Amino acid sequence: MIAAGQLIFSVAIFLFCFGALTFFTKRSAVVALMGIELMLNGVNLVLVQAGQIYKNAEGTSLVLFVTLVAAAEAALALSIFVILYRKYGTLTLENFRSLKG
Amino acid sequence: MTDVLNIVEAPLSWIILLPAAGALLNGLFRLKPMLNGLLATTLCFSAFILSILQFLKFPEASKLVDPGYLWFQAGHVKAQMGFELTPFMSVMLLIITGVGTLIHLYATSYMSHDKSQARFFSYLNLFVTSMLVLALSSDLIGVFLGWEGVGVCSYLLIGFWFEEDKNARAGMKAFITNRVGDLGFLVALFVAFAYFGTSSVSGIMEWIADPGRAAALPVWVLTVFALAIFWAACGKSAQIPLYIWLPDAMAGPTPVSALIHAATMVTSGILVIVRLWPIFATQTEVLTVIFWVALSTALLAALMALTQRDLKKVLAYSTVSQLGFMFAALGAGAPTAAFFHVVTHACFKALLFLTAGSVIHGMHDEKDIFKMGGLRKKMPWSHLAYLVGCVAIAGFPFTSGFFSKDLILTKVFESRGVLGYGLLLLAAMLTSFYMFRSYFLTFSSTARSHEAEHAHESSAMMIVPLMLLSLLSLLVGWLEIPHMWGHLQYFSHWVESSGAKAVEGHEVEAATEWILMGIATVASLASAFFAYVKYKKGPVTSSENFAWKLSFNKFYVDEIYDSFILKPFRKIGTSLSVWIDEYGVNGTLHGSFASYRITGQLASIFHTGSVQSYALLMLLGLLIVWGVVNVW
Numbered sequence: 156m157i158a159a160g161q162l163i164f165s166v167a168i169f170l171f172c173f174g175a176l177t178f179f180t181k182r183s184a185v186v187a188l189m190g191i192e193l194m195l196n197g198v199n200l201v202l203v204q205a206g207q208i209y210k211n212a213e214g215t216s217l218v219l220f221v222t223l224v225a226a227a228e229a230a231l232a233l234s235i236f237v238i239l240y241r242k243y244g245t246l247t248l249e250n251f252r253s254l255k256g
Numbered sequence: 257m258t259d260v261l262n263i264v265e266a267p268l269s270w271i272i273l274l275p276a277a278g279a280l281l282n283g284l285f286r287l288k289p290m291l292n293g294l295l296a297t298t299l300c301f302s303a304f305i306l307s308i309l310q311f312l313k314f315p316e317a318s319k320l321v322d323p324g325y326l327w328f329q330a331g332h333v334k335a336q337m338g339f340e341l342t343p344f345m346s347v348m349l350l351i352i353t354g355v356g357t358l359i360h361l362y363a364t365s366y367m368s369h370d371k372s373q374a375r376f377f378s379y380l381n382l383f384v385t386s387m388l389v390l391a392l393s394s395d396l397i398g399v400f401l402g403w404e405g406v407g408v409c410s411y412l413l414i415g416f417w418f419e420e421d422k423n424a425r426a427g428m429k430a431f432i433t434n435r436v437g438d439l440g441f442l443v444a445l446f447v448a449f450a451y452f453g454t455s456s457v458s459g460i461m462e463w464i465a466d467p468g469r470a471a472a473l474p475v476w477v478l479t480v481f482a483l484a485i486f487w488a489a490c491g492k493s494a495q496i497p498l499y500i501w502l503p504d505a506m507a508g509p510t511p512v513s514a515l516i517h518a519a520t521m522v523t524s525g526i527l528v529i530v531r532l533w534p535i536f537a538t539q540t541e542v543l544t545v546i547f548w549v550a551l552s553t554a555l556l557a558a559l560m561a562l563t564q565r566d567l568k569k570v571l572a573y574s575t576v577s578q579l580g581f582m583f584a585a586l587g588a589g590a591p592t593a594a595f596f597h598v599v600t601h602a603c604f605k606a607l608l609f610l611t612a613g614s615v616i617h618g619m620h621d622e623k624d625i626f627k628m629g630g631l632r633k634k635m636p637w638s639h640l641a642y643l644v645g646c647v648a649i650a651g652f653p654f655t656s657g658f659f660s661k662d663l664i665l666t667k668v669f670e671s672r673g674v675l676g677y678g679l680l681l682l683a684a685m686l687t688s689f690y691m692f693r694s695y696f697l698t699f700s701s702t703a704r705s706h707e708a709e710h711a712h713e714s715s716a717m718m719i720v721p722l723m724l725l726s727l728l729s730l731l732v733g734w735l736e737i738p739h740m741w742g743h744l745q746y747f748s749h750w751v752e753s754s755g756a757k758a759v760e761g762h763e764v765e766a767a768t769e770w771i772l773m774g775i776a777t778v779a780s781l782a783s784a785f786f787a788y789v790k791y792k793k794g795p796v797t798s799s800e801n802f803a804w805k806l807s808f809n810k811f812y813v814d815e816i817y818d819s820f821i822l823k824p825f826r827k828i829g830t831s832l833s834v835w836i837d838e839y840g841v842n843g844t845l846h847g848s849f850a851s852y853r854i855t856g857q858l859a860s861i862f863h864t865g866s867v868q869s870y871a872l873l874m875l876l877g878l879l880i881v882w883g884v885v886n887v888w
Binding site: 248 | 867871875
């Protein structure tokens with residue numbers, strides 16, 4: 156029987172890895188963004204659990220900030236996607252390589 | 257030095273500041289044509305008036321001083337920007353500003369069609385300024401400043417018409433040859449700092465006058481000092497081996513040739529030696545060297561002048577030869593004779609050059625005397641002026657050249673004996689011959705070219721200076737007449753009261769002096785007559801024998817210098833440019849930027865442009881950092 160704390164950490168690591176895998180492998184920008192959100196949630200989970208273990212509110216309050224930034228980031232990213240789609244008619248990541256050195 | 261030193265303060269710097277103002281005004285503002293020439297002339301004339309005022313102070317004063325200010329000090333080296341005037345320099349001052357004014361006036365008309373007159377007059381005034389600094393500075397550093405200044409102005413004015421490659425090259429040749437000479441001046445300055453502890457002329461003179469201190473010096477110091485100054489003088493005053501720049505300097509406008517390359521700048525070597533005469537007077541070996549170098553210069557240049565076809569070239573070689581006469585006088589221990597000839601030569605050579613300019617102007621820039629002829633009727637005033645100049649330089653009786661050349665020949669006979677005298681007399685005969693050759697080819701017989709047929713007399717503004725200079729050329733000599741004629745020796749008085757006493761030698765008797773004078777006069781008259789017989793009908797088709805070729809090609813000195821000095825330097829330069837520049841400097845540069853490029857190319861492999869690969873790399877990086885921190 157696994158302890159509740161360990162379970163929560165396992166879920167968090169799973170979420171993070173799953174998100175990272177999604178980000179690295181998916182070709183669509185929207186899905187990649189979803190992968191990033193998953194990774195963020197994994198991290199949030201760790202922060203909350205750590206706050207529980209050490210009995211202070213710092214971890215939990217940090218989660219509020221992360222959520223805020225994530226919301227802003229999602230809004231920004233989605234509006235960029237809209238513009239990109241209008242301009243190029245696609246959101247496949249391979250098409251955006253203008254940073255190539 | 258005179259027994260009672262009567263030093264008077266005088267505003268000498270004003271004389272220098274006037275032409276300096278002219279140089280600035282003409283250089284900075286675009287004045288209307290003619291106006292810039294008149295401005296330059298006026299300022300030079302004002303300097304002349306001031307010089308006369310200073311000159312008139314001399315019977316009472318023995319030296320005028322303007323303390324000036326401390327220019328810089330480094331350790332015990334002190335450079336005082338001060339000015340002093342001795343009697344003989346005040347005469348030179350009159351020549352510089354007086355003849356300078358006449359030449360400025362002449363140039364105003366001569367250059368009236370040129371498109372960059374303002375530049376010309378700015379340079380010309382700057383030259384007068386530098387020459388005055390050279391003549392007046394009380395410190396050798398100040399003299400050196402003027403010395404370099406006149407060199408720069410000479411360079412600028414020789415290459416004044418720099419659109420033509422030939423002129424620009426002549427300017428560079430003059431400047432570089434002078435630099436070789438300037439090395440001597442620097443050496444002299446270093447010796448002065450190291451052994452006298454001062455560079456002021458009066459300070460050095462005090463040192464020499466004090467037997468105790470002078471004896472404490474190593475023997476060679478004064479010899480090296482004197483030789484170094486003479487080397488510098490060789491550069492500036494066109495003596496063997498550094499005379500080669502002067503004939504090429506004729507590329508400049510003719511007023512420049514008259515002012516810089518005949519009347520003033522080229523005599524500055526003699527002036528400096530006369531100022532430092534007490535040192536030279538003790539160095540008999542150095543005087544011997546000076547004498548023989550000068551004698552060879554006088555002869556060689558006279559031989560080269562015999563066959564030249566360019567009117568200005570004839571005058572240029574004649575100048576080199578006459579400078580040789582002046583140095584020969586110094587070598588014979590007679591600074592008075594040298595300075596006397598400086599002054600008379602300034603008058604008649606400026607006259608000859610300006611007349612040549614007038615002729616060339618009238619001939620529409622044709623300089624070849626073989627294409628002239630018959631100009632006596634068409635240019636009567638120029639003809640008169642040139643005749644006066646020729647008579648004076650050849651030393652016909654009672655002209656200024658007669659007195660000064662006779663004095664030199666007598667002094668040479670006294671101290672150097674028959675051989676030196678005979679060779680110098682030969683040079684004097686050649687002078688008379690080649691000058692009258694150029695005179696007859698230019699003015700007598702009939703016109704030999706289209707230009708000569710349509711030649712016209714120059715404007716009054718050019719003729720007036722010619723007439724004034726003609727008067728001077730005829731009369732200046734009467735200021736120093738031979739001893740047996742009476743007591744009228746102003747130049748001896750001026751030079752000796754400035755501290756330059758002749759080296760004691762045995763004086764010849766009056767009878768001998770009469771004989772010498774007779775020989776010189778007959779010699780010059782005979783040579784002139786020979787030139788008349790040979791060239792009255794125009795140029796003689798020369799049989800191009802070996803001697804003629806040697807003279808016409810200037811003894812191949814330029815070619816010798818080219819193959820023995822310039823070529824090795826060029827070779828060294830080329831190999832340095834290949835090995836150091838190409839492989840060394842360029843190699844380092846190319847190598848370093850190649851290494852940057854390769855690094856960049858390697859790094860750009862990772863810059864795929866794909867966001868996901870960047871993220872992957874970040875993850876890898878994080879893992880590596882984590883690994884380093886935790887595993888190690």
